[in-house]
Amino acid sequence: MSNRSNPSGSAATLIIVAHPDLETSRINKRLAAELERRGNVTVHRLYETYPDEKIDVAREQELLLTHDRIVLQFPLFWYSSPSLLKKWMDDVFELGFAHGKGGDKLNGKELLIATSSGGAQSMYQAGGFHNYSYSELLRPFQQSANLAGMIYRPHFVVSGIREVSDEQLEKYAADYAAYVEGRLALSRTKD
Numbered sequence: 001m002s003n004r005s006n007p008s009g010s011a012a013t014l015i016i017v018a019h020p021d022l023e024t025s026r027i028n029k030r031l032a033a034e035l036e037r038r039g040n041v042t043v044h045r046l047y048e049t050y051p052d053e054k055i056d057v058a059r060e061q062e063l064l065l066t067h068d069r070i071v072l073q074f075p076l077f078w079y080s081s082p083s084l085l086k087k088w089m090d091d092v093f094e095l096g097f098a099h100g101k102g103g104d105k106l107n108g109k110e111l112l113i114a115t116s117s118g119g120a121q122s123m124y125q126a127g128g129f130h131n132y133s134y135s136e137l138l139r140p141f142q143q144s145a146n147l148a149g150m151i152y153r154p155h156f157v158v159s160g161i162r163e164v165s166d167e168q169l170e171k172y173a174a175d176y177a178a179y180v181e182g183r184l185a186l187s188r189t190k191d
């Protein structure tokens with residue numbers, strides 16, 4: 001895990017990368033590499049850290065406590081995240097930490113979702129091939145953020161990955177860095 005201090009004084013940012021095979025990844029690998037190259041955020045690769053999928057809850061909670069902006073980055077799998085990210089949330093956002101009595105530890109922190117989808121953006125709308133917008137499909141993350149008292153920010157999506165040229169991917173990588181640093185406020189998609 002790369003873990004560098006943030007010299008700009010802006011929000012300390014944690015990127016949780018949940019891709020089961022980053023070696024063969026094109027999009028998520030490039031996006032994560034761009035952030036590591038710039039070096040002012042903590043990039044945490046879940047599947048590499050926990051090949052046995054046994055999550056160290058105390059360690060993960062400590063990481064959350066020491067960062068203000070949390071980015072969940074993953075390829076869209078069956079309209080949701082890969083399973084280890086779901087498990088991470090199930091285990092780490094526990095009662096007394098993220099919700100319930102004493103569960104105020106994430107209050108005021110930001111939650112951002114960055115994902116990639118095989119389907120084109122135009123397919124993600126009412127009447128389109130995938131019927132629902134990204135915003136609708138990401139609602140469980142949004143409501144989890146609400147419950148935990150976090151501030152949910154607009155998502156970042158790289159869509160239609162087979163049509164993304166190498167040049168476009170470089171532009172996405174730069175945009176992603178801007179998004180993560182809070183310089184690109186709006187999601188890439190209208191919804």
Ligand SMILES: Cc1cc2nc3c(=O)[nH]c(=O)nc-3n(C[C@H](O)[C@H](O)[C@H](O)COP(=O)(O)O)c2cc1C
Pocket residue numbers: 019024025026027028029074075076077078079080116117118119120161
């Ligand atoms: C198990 C699985 C499920 C997937 N489900 C979806 C999906 O629901 N919607 C979609 O647009 N793409 C889906 N895809 C395509 C992935 O999102 C796409 O391959 C990934 O975003 C590419 O990113 P990468 O280059 O970092 O691997 C799926 C791929 C796999 C392997």
